[in-house]
Amino acid sequence: MTLSASSPVSWPPSLWAATAPAGPALSALEGDQTSDVAIIGAGFTGLSTAIHLREMGVAATVVEAAEPGWGASGRNNGQVIPTLAGHDPSAMVKRHGEAGERFNAILRDSAAYLFDLVRRYSIAAEAEQTGWVQPVHSPGRFKLAEKRVLEWSAIGAPVELLDRAAVSAMLGSEAWYGGFWNRTGGHINPLALTRGLAQVALKLGAVIYARSPAISISYDNNRWTVKTADGTLDARALVLATNAYTGEFAPDLAPEIAQEVIPVLSWQMATKPISDNIAKTIIPDRQAMSDTHRELYFARWDAGNRLVTGGAAMFPGARGDNLRDYVGARLKRLWPQIGDVEFDYVWSGYVGMTPDNLLHPEVPGFPRFHEIGPNGYAWVGCNGRAVALSVSLGRAFARATQGEGMEALGLPLSLPKVQPLQPIVRKIAPFALPLYRHLDAQEI
Numbered sequence: 001m002t003l004s005a006s007s008p009v010s011w012p013p014s015l016w017a018a019t020a021p022a023g024p025a026l027s028a029l030e031g032d033q034t035s036d037v038a039i040i041g042a043g044f045t046g047l048s049t050a051i052h053l054r055e056m057g058v059a060a061t062v063v064e065a066a067e068p069g070w071g072a073s074g075r076n077n078g079q080v081i082p083t084l085a086g087h088d089p090s091a092m093v094k095r096h097g098e099a100g101e102r103f104n105a106i107l108r109d110s111a112a113y114l115f116d117l118v119r120r121y122s123i124a125a126e127a128e129q130t131g132w133v134q135p136v137h138s139p140g141r142f143k144l145a146e147k148r149v150l151e152w153s154a155i156g157a158p159v160e161l162l163d164r165a166a167v168s169a170m171l172g173s174e175a176w177y178g179g180f181w182n183r184t185g186g187h188i189n190p191l192a193l194t195r196g197l198a199q200v201a202l203k204l205g206a207v208i209y210a211r212s213p214a215i216s217i218s219y220d221n222n223r224w225t226v227k228t229a230d231g232t233l234d235a236r237a238l239v240l241a242t243n244a245y246t247g248e249f250a251p252d253l254a255p256e257i258a259q260e261v262i263p264v265l266s267w268q269m270a271t272k273p274i275s276d277n278i279a280k281t282i283i284p285d286r287q288a289m290s291d292t293h294r295e296l297y298f299a300r301w302d303a304g305n306r307l308v309t310g311g312a313a314m315f316p317g318a319r320g321d322n323l324r325d326y327v328g329a330r331l332k333r334l335w336p337q338i339g340d341v342e343f344d345y346v347w348s349g350y351v352g353m354t355p356d357n358l359l360h361p362e363v364p365g366f367p368r369f370h371e372i373g374p375n376g377y378a379w380v381g382c383n384g385r386a387v388a389l390s391v392s393l394g395r396a397f398a399r400a401t402q403g404e405g406m407e408a409l410g411l412p413l414s415l416p417k418v419q420p421l422q423p424i425v426r427k428i429a430p431f432a433l434p435l436y437r438h439l440d441a442q443e444i
């Protein structure tokens with residue numbers, strides 16, 4: 001995508017773009033600017049890094065290609081979940097040893113930290129700390145919930161195992177067989193949160209430039225230089241917070257990082273407002289829910305009685321509109337009382353997958369953390385689950401740039417590893433969906 005200082009930013013037709021408070025008025029980067037830390041990307045990671053740097057009294061400048069929240073942070077389902085999509089604490093420790101233990105502690109506390117930050121700065125983000133539930137879609141998967149509860153409670157997370165009756169009562173549906181429950185989770189309006197974080201960062205004295213795609217980064221004479229079309233930003237440290245959108249505006253910015261992830265399009269949909277008498281029978285206490293299907297079932301309420309859900313499209317280039325009937329029928333199966341559902345909003349965003357096995361590109365892998373040069377950090381691989389994590393990572397990155405390095409990040413830093421088959425896998429990933437539907441249906 002090409003964008004310049006004078007281009008109007010076009011927003012996805014999302015519920016969040018229609019309902020979030022306006023973002024701050026920002027200028028584009030012009031001329032030669034200096035900061036202590038340069039941050040590329042104004043999503044949760046970049047803005048949280050800026051806030052935590054300013055809390056430490058450190059100069060922070062954010063350079064955003066579009067506007068804050070234009071990437072995944074403004075498009076997601078808004079579920080605040082303190083786990084990874086694919087791995088539990090023991091897998092993290094097996095892979096990363098002590099660093100895995102530190103990372104697990106960051107992740108364990110990440111949802112609580114996000115809601116605390118929202119309260120601390122009074123951010124109007126429709127935040128509801130109602131908890132996060134992962135119901136299991138087959139009796140066999142109950143074992144997974146049991147394992148998850150054991151592992152997370154062993155490291156002090158406030159989690160509980162729910163039996164079938166408890167999950168039915170919580171979700172108002174007989175479709176699931178029990179589940180995993182963490183009361184620190186919940187949901188937010190993600191674009192409102194991103195814009196709120198931008199306002200907080202500005203208030204604390206950070207500088208944010210918008211409509212300023214970074215086209216290159218370089219390191220020389222102990223300083224980083226970020227170049228845009230109309231200016232440069234010179235800084236001692238750099239945080240590349242562009243995540244799954246790294247290659248979107250400038251393919252040469254950090255190709256080895258852009259090609260480390262498989263960007264998979266995830267479709268989000270919001271129903272028309274549902275009447276109160278029906279709404280109170282569906283997830284009556286308004287928890288955030290995403291289940292154990294490979295082809296994920298997920299839903300949460302917004303502030304206007306809309307159910308926000310979605311799905312994956314089967315073919316590359318498929319339009320999300322084709323999903324209306326499919327996802328509507330699913331909702332009716334789960335909650336017959338909802339009837340024939342109409343959707344007011346359908347939009348999409350890229351989830352950055354880091355599959356550990358390229359033959360299974362939709363199976364979530366581990367996130368990757370990189371030192372891209374002296375005092376230069378980046379991460380990719382949210383695997384569709386890092387609203388809470390990215391806010392906590394912002395705090396870790398801020399500390400890392402101030403000399404704490406890897407200890408603050410919690411994970412061992414690695415060198416970016418290009419997936420040689422990435423361009424091909426990116427194209428064929430949606431074709432895996434029928435296989436995942438089939439495997440989901442086979443489970444007992």
Ligand SMILES: Cc1cc2nc3c(=O)[nH]c(=O)nc-3n(C[C@H](O)[C@H](O)[C@H](O)COP(=O)(O)OP(=O)(O)OC[C@H]3O[C@@H](n4cnc5c(N)ncnc54)[C@H](O)[C@@H]3O)c2cc1C
Pocket residue numbers: 040041042043044045046063064065066067068069070071072073074075076077078079080081212213214215241242243244245246247248249250253266267268348349350351382383384385386387388390
């Ligand atoms: C559709 C969807 C649904 C999701 N649902 C959930 C959910 O319910 N719960 C959950 O936990 N996680 C979810 N996720 C994942 C979550 O949204 C992300 O993990 C999180 O938002 C990542 O934030 P970030 O700041 O690292 O990246 P982003 O928000 O993507 O920010 C990157 C920013 O970098 C900017 N950028 C890119 N290139 C340049 C450049 N050259 N110069 C300057 N700026 C640039 C982009 O414009 C963008 O604003 C979902 C993701 C998607 C896409």
